Amino acid sequence: xxxxxxxxxxYERRAAIAKALGHPSRLMIVDALQERxxxxxxxxxxxxxxxxxxxxxxxxxxxxxxxxxxxEGPMIFYRLRxxxxxxxxxxxxxVLKENLEREEALVGG
Amino acid sequence: xxxxxxxxxxYERRAAIAKALGHPSRLMIVDALQERxxxxxxxxxxxxxxxxxxxxxxxxxxxxxxxxxxxEGPMIFYRLRxxxxxxxxxxxxxVLKENLEREEALVGG
DNA sequence: TGTCTTCATGGTCATATTGCAATATGACCT
DNA sequence: AGGTCATATTGCAATATGACCATGAAGACA
Numbered sequence: 001x002x003x004x005x006x007x008x009x010x011y012e013r014r015a016a017i018a019k020a021l022g023h024p025s026r027l028m029i030v031d032a033l034q035e036r037x038x039x040x041x042x043x044x045x046x047x048x049x050x051x052x053x054x055x056x057x058x059x060x061x062x063x064x065x066x067x068x069x070x071x072e073g074p075m076i077f078y079r080l081r082x083x084x085x086x087x088x089x090x091x092x093x094x095v096l097k098e099n100l101e102r103e104e105a106l107v108g109g
Numbered sequence: 110x111x112x113x114x115x116x117x118x119x120y121e122r123r124a125a126i127a128k129a130l131g132h133p134s135r136l137m138i139v140d141a142l143q144e145r146x147x148x149x150x151x152x153x154x155x156x157x158x159x160x161x162x163x164x165x166x167x168x169x170x171x172x173x174x175x176x177x178x179x180x181e182g183p184m185i186f187y188r189l190r191x192x193x194x195x196x197x198x199x200x201x202x203x204v205l206k207e208n209l210e211r212e213e214a215l216v217g218g
Numbered sequence: 219t220g221t222c223t224t225c226a227t228g229g230t231c232a233t234a235t236t237g238c239a240a241t242a243t244g245a246c247c248t
Numbered sequence: 249a250g251g252t253c254a255t256a257t258t259g260c261a262a263t264a265t266g267a268c269c270a271t272g273a274a275g276a277c278a
Contacts, residue, residue, distance in 0.1 A: 011133035011140070014201045019131030023236090024120035027127065031120070040255060050238050055256055057236095065208035074245045074254045081211075084203035087196030092123045094193035099174035102190075132266085149225055162267055164226055183224045183275045 020064035021088070025049060026057050029078075030066065030085065037070065037079035129173035130197070134158060135166050138187075139194065142176065146188035 021027060025047045032038055032046055044054045058078060061067045070077045130136060134156045141147060141155055153163045167187055170176045179186045 011136045013205060014198075015131050015133040015136045017201050017204050018127050018136070018197075022124050022128030022131040024124040027120045027124045041253095044255095049236095051255075052239080052257080053237055059256080065204055065211065071245095074252095076255065082200075082204050082207055084200045086200075087203075088127075088200035089123075091191075091193045091195075091197035091200075092126050094196075095126050095174055095191050096122060098191055102174070134266095150223090153225095158266095159268055160225075161227080161269080165266075168226080180275095183222095185225060 017064050017066070020060050020066060023057065023060075025054070026061055029054075029057060029061065030080065031089075033067065033078060033080045034085065037077040039072075039075045039077050041075070043078065126173050126175070129169050129175060132166065132169075134163070135170055138163075138166060138170065139175065139189065140198075142187060142189045143194065146179065146186040148181075148184040148186050150184065152187065 021030065028047060029043055032043070038046075040051070040055065040058065043058070044051045047054050047057070058067065061078075062069065066081060067078050068081045070079065130139065137156060138152055141152070147155075149160070149164060149167065152167070153160045156163050156166070167176070170187075171178065175190060176187050177190045179188065
């Protein structure tokens with residue numbers, strides 16, 4: 001395997017995770033799951049989309065390895081598989097803060 | 110504005126940033142820019158795609174507020190606008206590590 | 219002026235994503 | 249078995265994305 005090929009698969013794996021987090025509904029879900037595990041029915045209410053749509057978003061998160069499931073009777077509870085999302089969210093907040101400052105600078109100066 | 114609308118735009122802004130990082134070429138670019146500012150011609154070589162394709166990726170990163178540009182003669186240098194990407198990458202690595210452990214557990218037992 | 223380099227943009231095609239409706243699956247209860 | 253609730257999956261339409269080619273704009277330089 002060439003170095004370039006290796007590099008590509010390296011970034012592909014990482015980009016897949018970022019991509020899974022790149023949708024507002026999925027971000028909302030992940031954020032809610034930081035508190036506690038939540039069933040699909042409750043997540044569907046939270047997101048406010050069709051149940052089938054939410055189910056698809058959940059499967060995207062699951063395929064990325066971000067969440068895991070637990071069965072309890074007819075219900076399925078989703079929970080975060082990783083606790084490290086703070087770093088991710090902090091990074092995003094930092095970018096948004098910088099963007100805001102830039103906008104203010106453009107208006108003010 | 111209702112609470113739900115507010116929440117949506119909250120997550121939309123954050124998801125847009127994650128989405129901008131959700132492509133292997135863009136991740137490769139951002140990673141390279143952690144070292145130093147780089148011109149489009151060099152980034153084009155690095156990524157190994159058409160110059161127009163790389164230019165589009167760069168505009169995605171710029172629109173997300175992740176990078177900024179500096180003109181020098183006919184060249185345009187791109188540089189990171191934020192230094193916080195460590196937290197982002199650490200989070201990704203953490204997820205990948207967890208995923209690897211899960212795969213090993215599935216094989217092993 | 220003409221040409222070369224560097225980068226961005228419009229056009230076009232192939233593919234992926236997203237959303238909803240409809241249907242299937244699976245568990246539980248009677 | 250039949251009924252009901254909670255999820256997953258499939259089909260389809262609309263839209264977004266990503267790649268290339270061709271072209272355009274701007275600076276450097278003879």
